[in-house]
Amino acid sequence: MYHYDEYDRALVFERVAQFRDQVQRFMGGELSEEEFLPLRLQNGLYLQKHAYMLRVAIPYGTLGANQLRTLARIAREFDRGYGHFTTRQNIQFNWIELAQVPDILAILAEVEMHAIQTSGNCVRNITTEAFAGVAADELMDPRPLAEILRQWSTINPEFLYLPRKFKIAICSAEQDRAAIMMHDIGLYLYRDPNGEMLLRVMVGGGLGRTPILGLQIREGLPWQHLLSYVEAILRVYNRHGRRDNKYKARIKILVKALGIDAFAHEVEQEWQHIKDGPAQLTDAEYQRVANAFVPPSYQTLSDTDLDFGTRLVMDAAFARWVARNVQPHKVPGYASVVLSTKPGPAAPPGDLTDIQMDAVADWAEIFGFGEIRIAHEQNLILPDVRKRDLYALWARACEQGLGTANIGLLTDIIACPGGDFCALANAKSIPIAQAIQQRFDDLDYLHDIGDVSLNISGCMNACGHHHIGNIGILGVDKNGSEWYQVTLGGAQGKDSALGKVIGPSFSAAQIPDVIEQIVATFTDYRESDELFVDTVQRIGLEPFKERVYAKAEGEAA
Amino acid sequence: MNNLIRLVDGQAQLLSDDPWTLVREIEDELPTGPLILPLAHWREGHGIWLSPDDEVESLELRLGELSLIAIDFPSFRDGRGYSQAYLLRTRLGWQGELRAIGDVLRDQLSHMRQCGFDSFAVREDKSAEDALKGLAGMSVLYGRSAIEPRPLFRRR
Structure with a gap:
């Protein structure tokens, strides 16, 4: 996992202090509702039907056990004992008091989390697939570039008041499990025959009132140009995207109005000005971030486990769960497990109680390397479970209502x-x-x-x-x-x-x-x-x- | 213009004797003294202001004749002015005064500064002195800015 250094840490704590001051000024009447609105949105705070809702980012869906325990604590101490995992690798707390938000954000900052830009007309949480780093069909780990993008887009002063929200996703596997085609910018990361990392850039995808799948704007972009190319797209969008009608303000409308070729031409012209400048990524920076995602120390195991095989034969319910909820892993003897948050009428899709969150955090430590992933399908994943531990994990998951064998089925709504x-x-x-x-x-x-x-x-x-x-x-x-x-x-x-x-x-x-x-x-x-x-x-x-x-x-x- | 913050050698000053007069709409008779005129009505010896729809590139040949450029924020939520400012500084090489006008508020000042503005005509119903507190912003900026062309990864 990526861990904050002094810069990352300073940024989130300064942000908490800044927002604390803004909340106080709003509550004291110095800031109007209109002036406060984008400030609170860019700190993840919505006003819902009954209360404020706080949306916390889970960048590219990766969580540590201590972070999940912190989310459980927030659910318990500041909400009504549950949180809702969204379709964009965020968690939402539905019953939040405005005055307590700065304290909640401070607690999150302690565990290297934040709610920055989870809402508002700015670049949102960077997402990827839930099996990044472990999927059997992965080409390479997309998370280093996702983290680099997260940093670059965080409080980037030029792009905080875009025409509309802006979502970026990246994936790097045979299967696209990150819904790349429905993002404002979707990135497919792959290698050419010489092993160079390249990007296929899709632009203008999005659902909403006018659903459109993204169109390819560039093939074979060397990874060093990721930031300058995204910057070029954002600048063209910021300057020319519509601002007169909220429903026509997404980049997809601009791409559609200009046509992909004309839009690509605009981006290319903009990019020519900046492509070889200081924004060009360096090997050193890639390595610095990639070092945070080195694979954990897996044991050398046989890919078949006798006990696991026996359980499969003996216990049909377990076998059914394995068939639906267990995914192949690139390391022999390991698997990734999907914990279903869709037990049926007992709980709304994506909702977890504080007790369940604490339990999942425990399992991540007992049966894995202390990591949890959040899927955009609103389920939780334990990425590194030994096959021999699957049965014990399944039993515990069932006790907590997280063992429903329905991943990908009709009830996995x-x-x-x-x-x-x-x-x-x-x-x-x-x-x-x-x-x-x-x-x-x-x-x-x-x-x-x-x-x-x-x-x-x-x-x-x-x-x-x-x-x-x-x-x-x-x-x-x-x-x-x-x-x-x-x-x-x-x-x-x-x-x-x-x-x-x-x-x-x-x-x-x-x-x-x-x-x-x-x-x-x-x-x-x-x-x-x-x-x-x-x-x-x-x-x-x-x-x-x-x-x-x-x-x-x-x-x- | 009054209620103005200006950065001089990196130091923020509150100005109450600014000589410029902002002319939003051209009337028959223009005020005297140095004026900030709309792009379409610019004349020599005066400053110019850009609306969000104006292309900064159109100023390229005129920069040598200008003594002040202002960028209008009709609403603080319209972010086009940030790109205009950034391009004026980093691409067109504008070194003179770059002033934010319109819906200019404390909580956006640091972003404006990072995009290259060096003077800020704070909205008239707000205190410029109070707005000064918003000028510094965060100590950390990951990406580039008009002030610091190297992204953090080249400095950390």
Whole structure:
């Protein structure tokens, strides 16, 4: 893990002092609501329906056990005993007192964490995939460059008042598990035949009101130019992005308006001025940061473990969990474990109690090297577990309600906090997720259905990434009541696709039936072990529409 | 203009006898003395102010004739002025006074300073003396600035 040096530490503590002063001036009436707003947003503080919400960054999803314990402490002492892990590798606390925020930020600073730029019209938390550094299909560890980007973008004075929020993600594996195509800048890191690190730069992706997948703006960018190239994109955007309409202010709209070629030309011209300047990254800096991510001291193990093999045969429930929740590791004898935060109606997707957080921190130390990862699918990962320890870990995870064997299945629902908390939401998300989870509570059936991603957003802002769910559910407002629009065929990864709307929206009460009809259509048309998303692609929307709307009409009549 | 902070040799001073008059809109009769004029109405011997829509590159050939450039922040949340200032300093080589005007507030002053501004016409309903406290900002800047062209990784 990266550890702060004196500069990093000075920055977060000075930032806490600065914000403490700003909070005091706001509470004392010196700062107006309007003046305070961007200051608090850039410190992660939103005003929600019922209270302030604090969003804390988990840069590129990597957490140490002591950091997770600190998050548990904040949940316990300053909130109502739980936190919500988001789709962008952040954690949100929903019931925060404004006056206590500086103290919370000071506690976070002690463990090298912050909430800087987790909101506001600035560069947000840099994200990557949850299996960075351990995935079997990884080309190289994306975290050193992610950390370098984190530092560069933190309180970068030129880019704090952009037209709109700006999200950057980086990944470096065969599979794209970081949703690169839906970021303002998405970076694929790879090596050329000579071993040089290069970047493929995607730009203009994003969901929200106008969902667009990113377009390639550059191939083969040498890594030394990462910062200057990102700077060039940001400068073109800062100067020319629209500011007259919040819904047309993301970079994707600028890219679309100019066309990718003209936009690329602008960036290239800007970049020519700065590309060989002092922003060019040095080997020394890369090494300094990369040294923080050296692999831990793995034991030399056989890739097969006798005890683990026996357990697999003897215990079907364990085997099912292993099949869904355990990922291959690049080191023999090890695996990565996904702890599901989606047990069903018992807890909203992404929520963990302080007790669960403390438990996960303990397991990270007992069964790993003290590290935890946060996935954008809102689950937690223990990246380095010996196969021989999987059974013991599974047993503990089950006791804590974190052992549900549903990763990638229909009930592994990605959902925003929705209308229960969020001031922007048109509709609730959590009760919809819970109603679906309740309907599909038969694990055998879920495993038969196989991989299906189901994403729920409570409004157009698409925090639940509904456009890229195989099944997407979007909360909409119709004359003051809550309705839900359903899309099919969305996908993330290298074959990213945006889902298509199947027709008129549904009431909350209809949704479990609708999902059931969709799944039944799939199982009727499915060929052998075909994946849901492939069936949708092959047969199109019609068969789904027919069945869903025939049923809905039948009920109405 | 009054309510002004100016950096002279790196030291901040509060000015109450600034000779410049900001002319936001051209009337039939212009005030006397040195004026800060809109880009389209600039005339020799006066300063100029840029709106966020103005391209700084358009000043390139005129820089030698200018004695002051101001950049307007119609709202403190409009960040185009930061890029304009940074480019004027680092690309166009402007060495004269660079003044932030408009919605200029304490909590953005350090960012403005780092982007190359050296004078700050603090919004009139706010105390310039109070705004001085916002000038220093953080002791750490990771990236580059108009003041320090080397990013931190070349210095740490």
